[in-house]
Amino acid sequence: MPNPTRGVAGEAAVLNAFVARGYDVLVPFGGGQPYDLVVALEGGFLRVQCKTAWPSRGCLLFNGYATDHGHGQRSYRGRADIFGVYFPPDGSVYLVPVAEITNEGRLRLEPARNGQRARIRLAKDYAIDRWTPDMLARVAVVHQGLPAAA
Secondary structure, eight states: OOOHHHHHHHHHHHHHHHHHTTTTEESSSSSSEEEEOEEEEEEEEEEOOOOOEEEEEEEEEEEOOOEEEEEEEEEEEETEEEEEEEEETTTTTEEGGGGOOOSSEHHHHHHTTTOOOTTTGGGGBBBBGGOOOHHHHHHSOOHHHHOOOO
16 A cells, blocks of 8 residues: 655655755645646746655666556656655655656666666766756746646
């Protein structure tokens, strides 16, 4: 049975990570939005879908899709800008553009044993501290008003 507090804990960790870095964060009222948080940026907003990751064979994994009950899996493309990924084992937060993920989000915590480097996403490259406001603004489709639910 799924743990309903896991998602809430992940949202709280991502929200805290943004606030601790001086960002203004908005929380949408009610349910049904394809994003959990909205970060105010210079001239626009960044829609953040929060995910909680789990470890698997040297990687952290997270779902890159929404389960729209009655409609199956739905992509977040065009409905959110970035995943805020909380990794409970070490309390870290990563930011991964929605456009880079299809169904499964996978960030490598350690190099591949076979030395593969192509098409590998190293977790350290997505750590929240690596992101500047300008980088976040480039990921966001700069919204002039509050983001629509689509």
